[in-house]
Amino acid sequence: MGISVLVANEYPVVRSGLRTLVAATEDLAVGGESADGHATLDMVRQRDWGLLMLDLCMRGRSGLELLKLIRAERPRLPILVFSAQREELYALRAIRAGAMGYLSLRSDGETMLVAMRRVAGGRMFLSPEVTELLASHPVESGGVLPHDRLTDREYGIFSRIVSGATLTDIADELSLSIKTVSTHKSHILDKMTLAGQVEMVRYAIEHRLLETVSE
Template sequence: MKIEVMLADGHPVVRCGLRRMIEGTPDLEVGAETGNGNTALELLRSRAWGLAVLDLWIPGRSGLELIKLIKAELPRLPILVFSAQSEEHYALRTIRAGASGYLTKDADTETILAAMRSIAAGGVHFTQSVAALLSTDFSRRTDAPPHTLLTDREYGIFDRIVRGHALTEIADDLSLSIKTVSTHKSHILGKLNLQGQVDLVRYAIEHKLLDPTLE
């Protein structure tokens, strides 16, 4: 019996590429796909799945929040995060949220398929870079940089702000009110001891949190 995979990615071209990759294997098949986080959650609730492959940034419920919701309801479901976001910035957070693997979208076909099979079989799949990060988890250190102490929600909003997303766009993407996003922004500024958006961007640059290859 083939392992049924549910794909959730906001970019149709990425889903198409993954689907074609999987269709060429004897042991994996795409059971459903979506570009919306809310729909992904509904699909995963509808029946048993062998593996969920999720992007961090998709409309509706996205990213770390979605992973936490899935694991709360379906704790045995294996999750592979397949994202354009840098491992250094997000891998540890996705692992703590419940993902069993993290790959960036520049991974080759062999690596992606190996990760899917390993995770679906109950294992984990992390690159050497992620393993190194796990061994020096900043969130558990007293000298942790301020941004590592942001909540997952705050970090997601911080990341979007420094990449130039307007608060209205962030609110729509995360299905939040403008007031809620503004409140999170205020909390972020307070935790980082900064005054405004320009300071946030400067902080991100100084701490190498902006990856120009993802713009």
């Protein structure tokens, strides 16, 4: 049997696509699937996996907090983030949180297999875009941009707000109360010294942090 892969993604079509891709190989095998953060954590605890393909945007416990929790409980588990989120949004934080690679859903099948094998083998996989981000990110050169001051939870809420999600949507997705999300929003505005949501969106556009910004 090949390397046992746990695929954590809420979309059936993505999980099915990965199953089909891996089925054509001799060294990789999808051994389990999960559609939300809670199920992913439960499955990670149940057995030793050869590789975790992790999406950062799932219902329930998700995102960078889930990544950090898994890394704390299973420090040797190879984790490859496989997400629709643009590299500018989450790649740096994901790698700093313990991921060994970051792969976009836009990647072709050959690149996916290379990334999976590389990470499962204990090596990092970085696309040219992520490598450039790591080399040029302001934090590395001593500067800190306003959005770098946010905690991982705040950054997740910030990215959802500027992408058009309502506070109710965010509360439902992250299993939080609307009051808690509203409090986080206030802290985000304070830390980034912004006056309101319009300025948040303008900031995201200027710094290319929006999913809808064209390449």
